[in-house]
Amino acid sequence: MSVDYKAYFEQHREAHLNELKEWLAIPSISALSEHKGDVARAAEWIASKLKEAGLEHVEIHQTEGHPIVTADYLHAEGKPTLLIYGHYDVQPVDPLHLWQTPPFEPDIRDGKLYARGATDDKGQLFLHVKAVEAILKEEGELPVNIKFCIEGEEEVSSPNLPRYVDANKDKLTADAVLISDTSLLAPGKPAISTGLRGLCSMELTLHTANSDLHSGTYGGGVPNALHAMVSLLASLHDDKGRVSVEGFYDGVLELSPEMREEFAKQQFDEEKLKKDLELDALFGEEGYSFVERVGARPTLELNGVYGGFQGEGSKTVIPREAHAKITCRLVADQDPQAVLDAIEAHLKAHTPVGAKLTFKPKEKAFAFNIDPSHPMLQKAADAFENVYGTRALFTKDGGSIPIVERLSSTLNAPAVMMGFGLPDENLHAPNEHFNLENFDKGLLTIVEYLKLV
Amino acid sequence: MSVDYKAYFEQHREAHLNELKEWLAIPSISALSEHKGDVARAAEWIASKLKEAGLEHVEIHQTEGHPIVTADYLHAEGKPTLLIYGHYDVQPVDPLHLWQTPPFEPDIRDGKLYARGATDDKGQLFLHVKAVEAILKEEGELPVNIKFCIEGEEEVSSPNLPRYVDANKDKLTADAVLISDTSLLAPGKPAISTGLRGLCSMELTLHTANSDLHSGTYGGGVPNALHAMVSLLASLHDDKGRVSVEGFYDGVLELSPEMREEFAKQQFDEEKLKKDLELDALFGEEGYSFVERVGARPTLELNGVYGGFQGEGSKTVIPREAHAKITCRLVADQDPQAVLDAIEAHLKAHTPVGAKLTFKPKEKAFAFNIDPSHPMLQKAADAFENVYGTRALFTKDGGSIPIVERLSSTLNAPAVMMGFGLPDENLHAPNEHFNLENFDKGLLTIVEYLKLV
Structure with a gap:
């Protein structure tokens, strides 16, 4: 890179975190109708940030539920187009009494940002907006074409986005769908999810x-x-x-020996998990390891x-x-x-x-699966390697992002799931947080990926 | 009777019901600490009514929990002494949305008084106060000695009353403990409970x-x-x-043929119960009828x-x-x-x-049981017969009033359980109510009993 993005992000770190805290303070719980106004406010907030970042055609589309926010930058002639998907809605917060600090009063402790939505998915989505902004500010143009499609109903299984995508196929068409709503395997061990339940x-x-x-x-x-x-x-x-x-x-599908080998590569530490969760014993179907149970069962x-x-x-x-x-x-x-x-x-x-x-x-x-040999996924692994110093493993994720399968099949584009969360960041639970090491490296990894594809 | 108590109670009916409604409006839920003040107010309310009725030594005793109210009238020389026990606390009210009218806004519909505590036990206890008041007003003296001992913790299993009773045995000593906190078998079919679970x-x-x-x-x-x-x-x-x-x-105790015969006398209509509760089927231990399951299992x-x-x-x-x-x-x-x-x-x-x-x-x-041949119980059956035209059956009640066993054993006195509720009056459930037919007849039955013993 000719521009020193590490220095850029260090310089803007405090401002970026303060912005993100502002967004996290909006209780955009899509499942609870009393928060409808908050969800709308969270949509307006990200729309204004997309404009500030230099994106064009920033639009808020009303639906029968919560709004969809879109924006684009389409001036990289001859270059591929990435559709960046994310969501600004969050899970409910109960049991409230188990939160150490209130879920909508973001708090940084021990290098972690605590708030509902910190990792799922406001924090991760925010990285993309700031990565794009950084390149536009520093270089005046993007090395790829970018489209954003951001929804407020992911936590209630995206009831309105599929209709919007069907009706706007041409507008959303892309060479890949880029999504950061999953996790690294562990600190310093990046992963690209090739399967969702x-x-x-x-x-x-x-x-x-x-x-x-x-x-x-x-x-x-x-x-x-x-x-x-x-x-x-x-x-x-x-x-x-x-x-x-x-x-x-x-x-x-019964697990083949090859699949079992792939899971074994993760070298998942079940004893550590038990210790972290303070469990006497894990529990699940006999004959499967924890990663197999969660990834393939x-x-x-x-x-x-x-x-x-x-x-x-x-x-x-x-x-x-x-x-x-x-x-x-x-x-x-x-x-x-x-x-x-x-x-x-x-x-x-x-x-x-x-x-x-x-x-x-x-x-x-439906579940979603993609072949890891696709070049758009291999380049994502390269980007991780360049920033984290470790090549990303291709994993199967236990979670579900129902819209991934819909977006990928409707737009006929591979889904590239570059996750910057960690498995123990309490998503959907009290004390959700986002490790700021991955906030910092995530920004750099995204910049790297946009330059590589 | 020389005095026409029927006419007396008819004349005072509206005033009596208005008074009772006042008491029922106080949410004296003993299980919930936020209602501690309400429970205390309910104690003060009944204390003032005991005074108005002409009882003496009306006292409110503070405990570690909710207060105990006592009073007496001890001028019937040579006559037996009855200790009237009752409670002024009530059950919680949830699920609140199932109440047709709010639990603490007493409402009379179709000859029934709806409110939490209407039948359990404010309504039934109120009858004793008004029966005593009626005799004192109309005749200037009572035909028996009366003691009242009223608690505010029955619905939380009377944690403080036993200690009070132990410490005040002489003060509370009586020939019988009279309690109205149970039910008739059905409209027009009075019952005296000889057993509590x-x-x-x-x-x-x-x-x-x-x-x-x-x-x-x-x-x-x-x-x-x-x-x-x-x-x-x-x-x-x-x-x-x-x-x-x-x-x-x-x-x-396994049921003897004699006990089964006694239960059979109730001629309990299981089909009607299913219809009333809108149940496809009753459910319980095989080999027992509904009254056996509830009364003896x-x-x-x-x-x-x-x-x-x-x-x-x-x-x-x-x-x-x-x-x-x-x-x-x-x-x-x-x-x-x-x-x-x-x-x-x-x-x-x-x-x-x-x-x-x-x-x-x-x-x-512990469970409580008493022999129905005791003269104090036989006279209670007489009183019912004189007012209802039907002799009371001696039954086993499925409910528990833990303090009955304690009072009876500590004071070495039989417990006479004359119930004026009905089994379907939703005690402990939404839409608790008290059938006013038994309000009217209950007043007369108590007057009758006080004269018979």
Whole structure:
């Protein structure tokens, strides 16, 4: 590089972090309707930053849900075009009492920036805006064509973006989709994700009597919605952690020795994970390592279960209703609708006597996979190597970014997932944070990539 | 009777109901510390009514929890002494959205008074105060000696009253303890309870990792506190509703043919119960009728279960903790401490891999039983017969009033449980109410009883 971007970013570091904190302070929780105004504010904030960075055609598109922000710079004639995707919405924050500092009062401690959205995905997306701004400011032009497409509904499975993408294929067409919403393997060990799990989610309710009942007057003689619920939910797994739903594993690819070898390369330290999470034991399907379970096996997780009295003290009540929220992570060729159907059939067949089931399917998305030999991915690995001094490993990610598969297939472009988070940064949990080492190196890696492609 | 009490109570009906509504409007929820002031106000309210009624030595005794109110009238020389026990505290009100009118805005609809505490126990206790007041106003003196002992902690298992009773045995000594905190069998079918189930309660928490985790990054590879909880809780019962805890049934008396005959006399209509509760099926231990299950069998009920995300929308989280609140109703010679120990041992033995159990025992009380041939109980049946036109049946109640066993054994006096509620009055549930037919007849029945003993 003729320009010393390391010096540039060091010089602007404090200003950049203060800007990012401003954005993180906006509670743009897409799942909660009371935050609709905050989500809109977060969209306006990033739109104004795209303009400041020197991008053109900065537009905020209203949808039935939260807005989509687009912008572009298309003056690098004969050069490829990158579509940078990211999201400015964040997960809910409960349980709030477990946060050491409030989720929307960003705080830097021990070289980490703590806030909801710090790593997922405001912090990572912010890197791209500042990398583009740096090159435009220092060199007056970009070495590639850039399009931004930023949404506010990723955490609720992108209900409106697919329609927008279908209707604006020509506008969004690109040689690759560039996304930073995943993680390094560990500090100093960069990774490029070549696979994302699919997803389907659902809510269920069990009703028993038409009223809560007194456990003295009725206890032992009537169905209890909570007993029915724990019995029904317990039937979803066997005691080894395998999902007991018939047909659940249809479309799952058994691991080949080559795939197992690829996973083994990560040299994942399960003992360290146990220590970090303060767990006596890991838990999951027998016969698979942790990285295999998360990278190549589907899972059915209870995200929330509730019913009856939750207040202080006791209440001798037989609850009339109980609720559960469930998500599945899917792999390979699992069809999310088929999985939802299989679970619904299982739940219906196992609903205990005296209880009535209501089943509501919600989001669904296919898994995504890409061949790591694609040149756009190889160049991403080069960029990492030039900055981190270590070539990125190609990994399979356990998470789901449903829109990746949609963007890639609709635009017929490879998805390049350069993640700058770390696996233990508590995304979706209390005390989410972003390690500033990767904030600094991320900026440089993106600049490097834009110059390499 | 020389005085026409029917006419008297008709004449004062509106005023009495307005007074009771005033009391019901005070949210004296003993389980919730933010209502401590309300509980104290409810104590003061009833103390002032005891004074107005003409009772003497009206006193409010502070305790470590909520106050105890006492009063007496001891001028009926040579006549027996009744200790009237009742409670002015009420259950919590959630789920609030299921109430048709707010729980602390008493409302009369279709001859029923709706409010938290309407039947349990403010409404029933109020009858005694007004019955005593009526006789004193109309006749200038009572035909018996009366003591009142009213507490504000019944709904939290009376943690302070036993100590007060032990320390004030002489002051409280009586020929019988009179309590209205139970139910008729059905409209027009009075009952005197000769048995109450004992109780023990507990809270448990399961912890897995030291943080909530993202189900994408970790799902399938780490323990989920909710999976562990539903599996653990499901292990407490077999699929026929019998408690699976070893030793749980120790001390339970198997039903004799005579006892079964006594239960059969109630001619309980299970089909009507199903219809009233809109249940497809009742549920409980095989081989027992509903009245047997509730009257003579113990039960273990989940009163509350919660963990993870409960908000609107979805959250792909693996919860780090899950909670459950449990109460058991006990019968015959079951020892509440032994039952708690047995459950704790079961839970420890069945806690799934990767989860850590915290077990907190809470309340405990023995079951209570009395022989129905006692003259004080026979006279209560006479009083019912004179007012309702039907002799009261002697029943076993499924509920627990732990203090009854303590009062009766400490004071060496029979407990006379004349209930004026109805089994479907939603005590401990939304839309609690008190049928005003039993408000009217209850006043007359108490006057009758005071004259008969």
